[in-house]
Amino acid sequence: MLRDFPVSESPSLRARIDAWLADPDPxxxxxxxxxxxVMFxxxxxxxxxxxxxxxxxxxxFAPRMMVFPGGGVDPRDAEGQLxxxxxxxxxWAQLLRVDEARARELVAAAVREVFEECGVLLAGPSADAVVDDLASDHWREQRRRLLDREASxxxxxxxxxxxxxxxxxxxxAHWVTPVFEARRYDTRFFTAAVPAGHRADDGTTEADLATWVRPAELLQAWREGEALMLxxxxxxxxxxxxxSSAAEFIAERPVVETVQPELVDTGSGVVLRATLPR
Incomplete structure (x- = not known):
């Protein structure tokens, strides 16, 4: 299913786009x-x-954009003793269509990034329990150690x-940044619920707002140009x-295909065109 998305009017972005369209070189x-x-x-x-x-x-990359917590894979995310x-x-390798080492990296990165960025840790003392008391000074220190790459x-x-x-x-989902961008990411989108006793917070310095949003309200703000989203x-x-519910959303197994938008000049303007899985 083809879908066109508007392009931001940011002067720096427009300059990159114009330069790329004048001389595209993948x-x-x-x-x-x-x-x-991770979409909590x-x-x-x-x-x-x-x-x-x-x-x-x-x-x-993506200044002022509304995003989900996450980030790039760290080389140590693949450590075998995890x-x-x-x-x-x-x-996970079969589900993500990658080799086992890369699957380990992606899942570990998802867990590490949400702990670093919003203080939620998807881990526990056993396969059916989740760690608690993450608000303590001790766990804030563990979060800092990860952020500063003092520990994996x-x-x-x-x-x-x-x-x-x-x-x-x-x-x-699986999205890849368009080729014209100077910074590109090959990103897997995961879903999860915040475990009981945990609280997603605004502890990251990379964001000036961290909050639970109502999707319909955010989409309306995006359509009106009041909120920015990729x-x-x-x-x-x-x-x-x-x-219909958070639990059903997390349990869903949608068709996932790699989506990489591309710039298209429609004659009446430039758009980002993506082929979405049905």
Missing amino acids: SSAPDPRLAAT VRDGAAGVEVFMLRRVATMA PWAGPTPAA LSEVLVEHGLVLRSDLLGYR PPTVVAVEEVAAA
């Missing part, structure tokens, strides 16, 4: 960095809500006798808006 595009993002959802009074961040204006519970890396996720979990709970994640986020928020 061979010069940087390789995309592996990344993972919950049931609200008006339907399913999703936790989102607004990136600060100084960010090199304690693991739930579907195995081999099972594997090291933090081993030190505390915890296992990563891969069963708490669902798999939703095409993958727009599609994801639309899917949350259509969900």
